[in-house]
Amino acid sequence: MVTLKDILKAKENISDVVHQTPMLTSEQLDEKCGNKLFLKSEHLQKTGSFKIRGASNKVKQAVKDGATYITAASSGNHGQAVAYIANKLGIQATIVVPEDVIASKENAIAAYKSEIVYCGRTSAERLPKAKELAKKREGLFIPPYDDPLIIAGQGTVGLEIMEQVKDADFVLVPVGGGGLISGIATAVKEINPKVQVIGVEPELADDTYQSLKKGTITSIGPTTTIADGLRSSQPGDMTFPIMQKYVDDLVLVSEQEIKTALFFVMERMKQVIEPSGAVTVAAAMFNKLDVQNKRIVCVISGGNADLRKLQGLFLE
Numbered sequence: 001m002v003t004l005k006d007i008l009k010a011k012e013n014i015s016d017v018v019h020q021t022p023m024l025t026s027e028q029l030d031e032k033c034g035n036k037l038f039l040k041s042e043h044l045q046k047t048g049s050f051k052i053r054g055a056s057n058k059v060k061q062a063v064k065d066g067a068t069y070i071t072a073a074s075s076g077n078h079g080q081a082v083a084y085i086a087n088k089l090g091i092q093a094t095i096v097v098p099e100d101v102i103a104s105k106e107n108a109i110a111a112y113k114s115e116i117v118y119c120g121r122t123s124a125e126r127l128p129k130a131k132e133l134a135k136k137r138e139g140l141f142i143p144p145y146d147d148p149l150i151i152a153g154q155g156t157v158g159l160e161i162m163e164q165v166k167d168a169d170f171v172l173v174p175v176g177g178g179g180l181i182s183g184i185a186t187a188v189k190e191i192n193p194k195v196q197v198i199g200v201e202p203e204l205a206d207d208t209y210q211s212l213k214k215g216t217i218t219s220i221g222p223t224t225t226i227a228d229g230l231r232s233s234q235p236g237d238m239t240f241p242i243m244q245k246y247v248d249d250l251v252l253v254s255e256q257e258i259k260t261a262l263f264f265v266m267e268r269m270k271q272v273i274e275p276s277g278a279v280t281v282a283a284a285m286f287n288k289l290d291v292q293n294k295r296i297v298c299v300i301s302g303g304n305a306d307l308r309k310l311q312g313l314f315l316e
């Protein structure tokens, strides 16, 4: 299992690559929520999401161990992060993307000089392809969340939260495969177990909610939630036990609630964030915790919104 020590090591390892991101606040938002909110702004992170933290921790170690070629399977933020760090460290990377990849994300990966391979439309098709390429060219496959170095890297968000908001009552974290919340919860709970760590999932992608309730990893079918970073079908083998140990609760938000939060943060706070990053603000705005006058940290996990699709989102 990943420990606070691993996360402190990750912090040192990646400090020359990642930004310490700011905590944004809004009196209007606080008034709306009846709580004091702190938005941990990973949409302002390098590559536009927290994914660079885990990816750089993992890839730096791989290069130390002699790797000269890496692969990843991703339609989005993990692919951009892996492409960025490979380019920075001067090694070759291949990112396997879906045939219907969004142009803005493909352009970002290409700008970081990674090779792009198109494969199918689902992660079930992409994953084996990326693993096969790694094997064929004696490289290393970089997983998106189920890996101790990735989890430790994401945990550095938790270290910064504990330094920036000394007396937080709650930390809200979006949950996809569970790498981000596993890292954050480990850091937070091993520094101060009194701080409550709460996961947030869309109602349409409640795989971890169901899994935690049943006490066993449970799969859901394909989902269409607008929070495309949270569309995982089940929690990871490595992340699930960490979530069972450290996550206090998990709450669900509707598609409409996500849109309302996204709109508020964009219009009032002037921040470009993506739907996956808005779920924590949605949980606070619609008071899913049922609390008042508490200090709540909302992790905004990313800002890689497809701007061409935004208008359609709000008109729906």
Ligand SMILES: *Cc1c(COP(=O)(O)O)cnc(C)c1O
Pocket: 049, 051, 077, 078, 144, 145, 174, 175, 176, 177, 178, 179, 180, 181, 229, 230, 274, 276, 277, 301, 302, 303
């Ligand atoms: C990947 C991602 C998530 C989910 O992270 P997991 O480690 O898979 O739980 C949340 N938000 C954004 C923006 C992401 O890119």
